[in-house]
Amino acid sequence: MRMKAFVMRSIGSVGFVDKPVPQPGPNDAIVRTTKALICTSDSHTVHGAIGPRENLTLGHEAVGIVHAVGDQVRLFKPGDRVVVGAITPDWGDLASQAGHPSQSGGPLGGWKFSNTKDGVFAEYFHVNEADANMARIPDSVADEAAVYCADMMSTGFMGAENADIPVGGTVAIFAQGPVGLMATAGARLRGAGLIIAVESVPARQDLSRFYGADVVVDPSRENVVERIMALTGGAGVDSSIEALGAEATFQQCVEVTKPGGTISNIGYHGHGDVIGIPRLAWGVGMAEKTIRTGLCPGGRLRLERLLRLLEMKRVDPTRLTTHPFRFDQMERAFEVMDKKLEGVIKPLIAF
Numbered sequence: 001m002r003m004k005a006f007v008m009r010s011i012g013s014v015g016f017v018d019k020p021v022p023q024p025g026p027n028d029a030i031v032r033t034t035k036a037l038i039c040t041s042d043s044h045t046v047h048g049a050i051g052p053r054e055n056l057t058l059g060h061e062a063v064g065i066v067h068a069v070g071d072q073v074r075l076f077k078p079g080d081r082v083v084v085g086a087i088t089p090d091w092g093d094l095a096s097q098a099g100h101p102s103q104s105g106g107p108l109g110g111w112k113f114s115n116t117k118d119g120v121f122a123e124y125f126h127v128n129e130a131d132a133n134m135a136r137i138p139d140s141v142a143d144e145a146a147v148y149c150a151d152m153m154s155t156g157f158m159g160a161e162n163a164d165i166p167v168g169g170t171v172a173i174f175a176q177g178p179v180g181l182m183a184t185a186g187a188r189l190r191g192a193g194l195i196i197a198v199e200s201v202p203a204r205q206d207l208s209r210f211y212g213a214d215v216v217v218d219p220s221r222e223n224v225v226e227r228i229m230a231l232t233g234g235a236g237v238d239s240s241i242e243a244l245g246a247e248a249t250f251q252q253c254v255e256v257t258k259p260g261g262t263i264s265n266i267g268y269h270g271h272g273d274v275i276g277i278p279r280l281a282w283g284v285g286m287a288e289k290t291i292r293t294g295l296c297p298g299g300r301l302r303l304e305r306l307l308r309l310l311e312m313k314r315v316d317p318t319r320l321t322t323h324p325f326r327f328d329q330m331e332r333a334f335e336v337m338d339k340k341l342e343g344v345i346k347p348l349i350a351f
């Protein structure tokens with residue numbers, strides 16, 4: 001059986017190709033894709049972030065219907081409606097046993113889709129360790145919402161979890177793209193007392209308030225560090241979250257975080273060999289400021305927890321969907337996301 005897949009042909013070039021439908025190993029599943037989202041990192045990949053690839057199927061955010069399972073799969077059967085994590089760790093790896101499944105198989109090794117194996121922008125895709133890497137979607141949760149569990153909710157909420165925000169504490173979140181917006185929603189869920197978001201695009205500022213920001217600071221008009229220090233009475237915030245991937249915003253995080261506080265980095269830092277830490281703001285290395293980093297958590301337990309938030313209507317990620325497309329319009333959808341045209345936040349692809 002053959003299928004249509006949307007691939008990175010080479011650096012800077014995308015398009016459709018025909019591929020065979022993948023086969024499951026004993027622990028694996030094959031999922032028929034129903035909905036998918038394009039991620040900013042799909043753009044990074046096509047522009048060469050992970051090096052050259054030839055006809056690599058793009059995409060790592062999807063829901064679908066189980067098409068086939070290997071003979072060792074216990075929890076899923078054909079016909080089940082599932083969401084699959086963007087990150088699909090090897091759960092037997094020592095990094096997983098040490099509590100870092102996203103790093104299984106080497107640094108960022110849990111990131112397989114559209115990196116070390118074909119991704120989800122195809123009519124069917126392969127899931128390793130199916131029992132551990134996907135979750136059944138409750139009947140009350142629509143595909144259009146569940147698809148946000150794969151990456152945006154898991155990654156954004158990780159940003160808030162790693163930030164170790166005290167209940168009632170203060171947090172500054174730099175950048176309100178879909179990842180930063182989910183970090184804002186996560187900060188609210190984690191009980192932050194004051195949420196300061198940093199973003200200049202008006203539509204994203206509005207969404208930021210929708211997801212829980214109390215104050216939105218505009219970096220194109222204000223001195224961000226001075227404003228955040230003023231908003232916290234000169235103390236700085238308990239926690240800061242970097243959701244862009246730029247040295248300047250990372251440094252601002254260090255500057256606005258109070259001694260003893262936590263800087264949680266989500267952004268992908270794609271440029272330069274060194275990311276500088278502002279020496280004095282870092283208390284010359286002694287101000288007990290913790291810097292934490294992370295890659296989107298995967299796994300069924302994580303996915304089931306995220307789905308529970310949707311089931312209980314604690315958060316509505318569908319406000320991030322700005323552009324619906326059909327799979328056959330993928331070239332246009334990718335261009336819109338790649339060039340951030342028409343105020344796009346997330347394009348939703350229907351198969």
Ligand SMILES: NC(=O)c1ccc[n+]([C@@H]2O[C@H](COP(=O)([O-])OP(=O)(O)OC[C@H]3O[C@@H](n4cnc5c(N)ncnc54)[C@H](O)[C@@H]3O)[C@@H](O)[C@H]2O)c1
Pocket residue numbers: 039040041044151155174175176177178179180198199200201204219243244245248249265266267268269294295296
């Ligand atoms: N760690 C992970 O697991 C993980 C997963 C997914 C994405 N990411 C990374 O997260 C980052 C954000 O992804 P996204 O899809 O939300 O990106 P995006 O490009 O949609 O959003 C970035 C936002 O930053 C804003 N911005 C630009 N300059 C700014 C500044 N100086 N201060 C504050 N805001 C500024 C832009 O207006 C934009 O709204 C990317 O680097 C992406 O690769 C990481």
Ligand SMILES: [Zn+2]
Pocket residue numbers: 039040041042060086151
């Ligand atoms: Zn992603």
